Amino acid sequence: MKVRKRIRKIITITLLSLISYLFIFGILIFKIPYSKPSDLKYDSEEMLVKKEDQYASIAEEPQEALDLRLSLINEAKNCINIVYYMFESDRSGEIIGGLLLKKADEDVKINIIVDNKFFRKTTLFKTFIAHPNINVYRFERFSLLMPFTLHNSLHDKFITIDNKYSLIGGRNIGDRFYFPDSKMQTDDRDVLVFSKENDNDATLAMNEYTLELISSRYTKLMKTTMSYQENEYLSNYLNYFDDSYDFQKVINEAIAVDNITFVRSPLNRFNKEPVLFNTINDLASNSDNLIIQSPYITISKAMKKNFAFADKDITFITNSVAINPNPFATSGYLRIRNKLALDYQVYESQRPIGDHAKSIIIGDDIAIIGSQNIDHRSFYLSTESAVVIYSKQFRDALNEKFDLIIADSLLVNSDGEYEINDNVEVAPLKKSKEIFLTLLSWLSSLFKEML
Structure with a gap:
């Protein structure tokens, strides 16, 4: 009996010690107000210098986004770089995967980098890894010895085709x-960015960043003992493929812009210097108006x-509490919602x-x-990336997308109630x-740095 009690006591103490250790070095450590200085800097004035042969096109609709990815992959002659927070082995993953394997069979070199938290060594990924022309890397494998690594996430979402095309935004696969x-x-x-005559500067910068990720100590090349036999996923692509999608029309109708600059976060662990948002800060210094989605x-x-x-006229566009699928971030938003609506215009879809x-x-x-949210994680913890596009015409095109969302949104008053709009029905909140x-907002208020 005494032995059993002693064993239970040892187990209890061990578990409590482990929980305390994970809590201190996995969460509390990020409350230390220190960001490691970075050599990575951007000159906001250079972003406003006009250049030739710069084009951009917005991809908003879901099917368009998938068709565009497939068309871009088909355009590849030498190299494809894929950097994503998540690459699922579901229907879309197998459609894209089938085409990637086809291009790899045609001797196109492919690099795939995904965040470790959502990496699964599925049959699709084992097939990728087994292919001699595909390298698969996972970013920041979790270690109990370094629990803080859990928050060093690869949150980027882009694909590059040779040195010509790149597609970047919020979508995962x-x-x-x-x-x-x-x-x-x-x-x-x-947003698709490219050049027609020369290598595209933003795409070149994304490719350089991909090489930095590959050579980083946080990134691990995946291996398998399986040998590559055949592309069993090609049928997924062929069954989906629809030749009615006109890629050339997208290219022809893309907006000629003045400048496109790729910007991103440093790679270091713990709190990063908020380089991307410092750049946004600099760009906003000479403007009174911002719209942020x-x-x-x-x-x-x-x-x-x-x-x-405080001195800016800012319009925020975000999801309503009723439809937002992220409970932790939504709980954090609830605490600041009324104050935000008092200081700025806040539209909830x-x-x-x-x-x-x-x-x-x-x-x-x-x-x-790009991939950046308005939260502490995106500012200081995760890798994030975006393109800064200097162009009144493109700015207006994006604003049209914002207007469509605002038309289905309601303005939040400082008391938390919606301003009456007979044309928009309030999304029901259970x-x-x-x-x-x-209840969650009370708890999450203690860990704002994790939201």
Whole structure:
């Protein structure tokens, strides 16, 4: 009996010690207000210098986004770089995967980098890894010895084709981003950037970043003992393929812009210097008006200190509490919702489908599209990337997308109620979800840096 009690006591102490260890070094450590300085800098003035042969096109619709990816992959002659937070082995993953394997069979070199948290060594990925022309890497494998690595996420979402085309935005590779019949369907936005005559500067920068990721100590090349036999996934692509999609029309109708600059975060662990958002800050310094779209909005002490826009006229576009699928971020948003609505204009989409897009308009001629949310994680913890596009015409095209969302949104008053709009019906919020989020907001207020 005494032996059993002693064993239970040892087990209890061990578990409590482990939980305390993970809590301190996996969560509390990020409350230390220190960001490691970075050599990575961007000159915002250079982003506003006019260049030739720069084109951009917005991809808003789900099927368009998938068809565009397939068309781009088909264009590859030498190299494809794929850097994604998530690459699911579902229907969309197998369609894209089937075409990637086909291109690899044609001697196109392919690099795939995904965040470790959502990496699964499925049969599709084993086939990728076995192919001699495909390298698969996973970013930051979790270690109990370094629990803080869990928050060093690869949150980028882009694909490059040779040195000519790149597609960047908020979409991962997974059915909910491309198929209306999928569970948790979500809207999103990508932007295609390219040059017609020469190598594209933004694409070159993304390729350089991909090489830096590959050589980073946080990235591991995956291996398998399986030998590559044949492309069993080609039928997924062939069964989906629709030659009615006119890629050349997309190229012909793309907007000629003045400048496209790729910007991104440093790679270091712990709190990063917010290089990407420092750049946004610099770009906004000479403008009074901003429009910011983010799936959710949370604010930490560090964000308040470093990014105060009290003198700016800002319009926020985000999801309503009723439709936002991220409970932790939504709970953080609940705490600041009324204050945000007091200081700025806040529009909440009442559409039945959540929007995952992350885009910013600054003044009359700057548009930014990428992976960045308005939260502490995107500012300081995750790798993030975006393109800054200098062009009044493109800025107006993005603004038209914003206007369509605002037309289905309601303006939040400072008391938390909606301004009456007879043309927009309030998305119903289940009482159980409201209670859960309220309770969760009290808890999450202690860990704003994790939201």
